[in-house]
Amino acid sequence: MLEFLNGLAAANPEVPGVLLRVAGMLAFGALVVFVFILPVAGITSWVERRVWARIQSRIGPNRVGPGGFLQWLADGLKNLLKEDVIPQAVDEPLFRIAPYLVVAGFVAAFVAIPFGGSLIIADLNIGILYITAITSLVVVGILMAGWSSNNKWSMLGGIRSATQIISYEIPLGLTIFPVVLVSGTLSTQGITAAQGWAPHTWHMFHNPFLLVSFLLFFVCALAEGNRTPFDLPEAESELVAGFATEYSGMRSLLFFLAEWGNLYVIGALVATLFMGGWQVPRFTDDPTLLAVAQFFTIFLKAYFWVFVAMWVRATLPRIRIDQLMALCWKYLVPMALLNTLGTAFFMVLFPEGSLVVRIALVAVVLAIIFVFARRVRFHLARARGLGYGAV
Amino acid sequence: MREYVANVVQAATSIFDGLSVTFSHFFREPYTIQYPDRMPIPVQDTLPYRYRGFLDVDLEICTGCLACQRACPIDCILIETRKDKETKSMLIETFDIDLAKCMYCGLCTEPCPTGSIHHTREFEGADFSLESMVRRFIKEPVTAYKPKKKGEDDPVVAPILERGKRYIAEFADPKDDAPAAAGKGG
């Protein structure tokens, strides 16, 4: 990227080099946002609605495009065309800026997410730290939205969000520690490189503590992303729509865009940290083909966790604010600390890792999946004979 | 400590179970009826016989007895009759039903001796004004129907009367000892 711009600057000496680089970066950023991030967030909204619908014995959006696939475009267009209502009593500058900050927070996280061996916008050597830091920008936006709306429900939502995200930063950071310990780097590319394509080489199967860490990370990430069961800031049945109550049209949509986009960031992070990221078997020497395979690998892995987040959302009720705090400080933080210590001990015992432990952990996870499948079969058998579809 | 572990275990197992219930729904058929445009048959045909939709009046068999007007608790029916001096028969001049006011309780259909006023299975009545919800059944004054002792022989009226009789047979009839047209249940 930078080389290309440098070359461009060398070819056009009459234009100031800095200006060209900045312009080029902006153009590239816009390209990434419009071609990848926005569609991903939009399509996620459609997938979420379909997944929800199926879980709830409904069909979901199925009219716009094949299977309703273009629903997200229609919704986006509708919201763009809607009036941008700014209530009279709001703190206008803050009210206007807040949605952008939220979106900026999640878009900036994409900078350090590796989509392939060479597909990364910037391979920062503090990549994972950068992501946890920059996603906290979201809380500033939400707090601003809540405060500036001049609405008590919004303010409660904003404050809830601030409490929640700031508290959950701690266990989130702590659950990343074991991964960093094992891979010995903070760079997201480095962490991916420390794993292999085969499941038993993934970090999550490195030792039992990392497996727990992985679960905790997912829980904390859900809380960071304001997802059920931690969706208190916009708890519909309590705070109407929380911080987004006064927003309408595109500004309101931006909040949701950030939510769905964040979902993908969560999935990509889980995949990178614990599930081998873009690692694929080296089946070809063609770098382009390999890059494509890597991209699809991490995309699918990430999307699997996006799906799990939707599925969890359709299952669980919402937690209360004091329980949220109790969960964080009484359960997640101590357990995350324990995991860090445990991983450290494990690494002292087995500096090279242990293949037996890895295989055993894979077996445990497979066993859980088997039990789960049995349970699903039981539920299906119990509900058999249900005359669905009867008009 | 014990409680701590128990809490974690209970949370994990119950959430696991909940997730399995929701996951099993991916293998079940959705129940949505895609009203109105993607239905295999028109929605009206899926409604049961007793469905209380819009009121309709068969003027051919209306006796002009005003029983329905009296039975209506909210006065949404207006019937005006007049004795025709020349033919000595009764003329019905007005038969209006305000469907915007009607609460579809069905009390008017019960006292009707011929089943002239009856509920249909139509229910789609969205319109732009309340005025248009008033059904005015009479354009020109109509002669009221007079039940014939030997039974109806007019080929036009007979099937309508038969339909009306079948309709009122649905209502529980206190005069009969046996339950009305419907089956014996159980």
Add this chain to the structure above:
Amino acid sequence: MAGAAECGGGSVALVELSRVERDMEIAAIRRLLHDKLGAAVGVVEEGPHYESIRIDDDAVERAAMLLRDTPELRFDCLSNLSGCDYPGRGAIDIVYDLYSYEFDRSLVLRVSTRRGDPLVDSVERVWPAANWLEREVFDLLGVRFRGHSDLRRILLPEDWVGHPLRKDYVEPEQYHGISTVRESMLGIRSGS
């Protein structure tokens, strides 16, 4: 809930029997009240469906307290409190439907108050359930309750005029400029 359990799953005959017992007791209850409150307790009024004890409007709270706290009565629940306007007699009757969960027994108290200036003792301190029920009677019939903690309108807006359940109530033509009447469109031929 001993009484409830005894009666549980009972046949109709058993229920009839307990109903008879209840009816016999009303005279005894009246005697008990009369001993404590004197002339404020009126006669047992016969009715086609049940009997009721008539109480003076300023003795209701004391009577209620007695009925609730006497160990052999224990009317711990105010099941219903209704008012009814009788312009012919110039009175508004308040009817208390009491119930004892312990003995599975009902009792109806009846209080008459003057229509011009209806004022009755509040029983809110005896049964908290009376709070809202009395507010409702105040709202719809205009009966004031002495000693009620929060006597406001409950169902109608604060600025509503009149008490709709009085027999001589005439609905105002409009409320804040909104007509209260829906013109009938029947029989009117417009345009075509």
Add this chain to the structure above:
Amino acid sequence: MSVEIEFTDDHGSAGGFATEEMTLNMGPQHPSTHGVLRFVVKADGEVMRRAVPDVGYLHRSIEKIAEKVGWHGFMPYTDRVDYVAAMTCNQAWAMAAESLGGVEVPRRAEYCRVIAAELGRICSHLLAFGAMGMDIGAFTPFTHAIREREMINDLLEELCGARLTFNYLRIGGVAWDLPPDYAHKVLRFLDRFIPLVDEFDDLLSNNKIYIERLADVAVISPEMAIAYNLVGPNLRASGVDYDLRRDRPYSVYPDFDFTVPVGKGTWGSVGDCWERYIVRLHEMRESAKIVRQALEGLPGGPVIAKVRRNFKPPAGEVHIRVETPRGDQSWYVVSDGSERPYRVHIRTGSFSAMSIIESLSNGLMIADLVALIASLDVVAPEVDR
């Protein structure tokens, strides 16, 4: 180690930290007020000091209407008293009029009434179950509950032609006999439905988050429940074993064998939100039992007694108590011998349930208020009538 935060009642300072009470207006348009009602919430951050219900937004003066329309004509209005469970209100009105007029109801009609009323009870409890889940934040149970409710609605529609405002009962009986093959359809539905109640348990009732949200929240002691005249499932959840259908039987309920679920304090204390919730879930199973028995023992004969169209019961007054899904509904009906009721007063279950909220609200969190309203199963139109 732990920091105690003191709350003061006045707008004073707690620990040198000046706080101010916040007044929140919850409703009239709010997703979890179950109809149109309003709470004026005084809150200290997330913790409430007081929640004062303000009702009356759905007042339709049904009691006044009763004085204007005739005895027969009032029946459709009783549907609107509690439109979630209209059948039991129908029943109360029919019983009041029959009691005043001395009408003997045929046995088959009573059975039809019980079948319809118990199906309506399942319907209402399903909605309560779903709304409870939704208010706690789980959307899926609501759609599942509504899906099953639709099936009952289909059954009731076949029975009486309407899905919500049934107007099925008449003074002296019911309007229509059971349609052909009805028993078979109802039984087939129940066979499918009862296992699904167990599924609801797996999905929601036993969920740890759900239990944590509801157990030990807004505990109502039996004494308090009786003093506030809490009725029905709310009363039973507080540990008072009382059900009108069993303890003061009306209609043909003595014929049926069913148990009355009572709160046991499974996860918290007796009378908390979770108990109120689970009592309803159990009641659905019991109602299904009653429906089965009624369909089995359905006697023959007419379904309506001969009642004059111009019904004029002799002067008198009655108190009728009927066990609706929201508990003991008490009707006070006065007749003066004319063709119109002289006075009708309805004390509904939701009305008492609403009146208890203010005294319970102190110290609850805003999220708990939502749970409390849902667990009391308050239906706003029933409060306002």
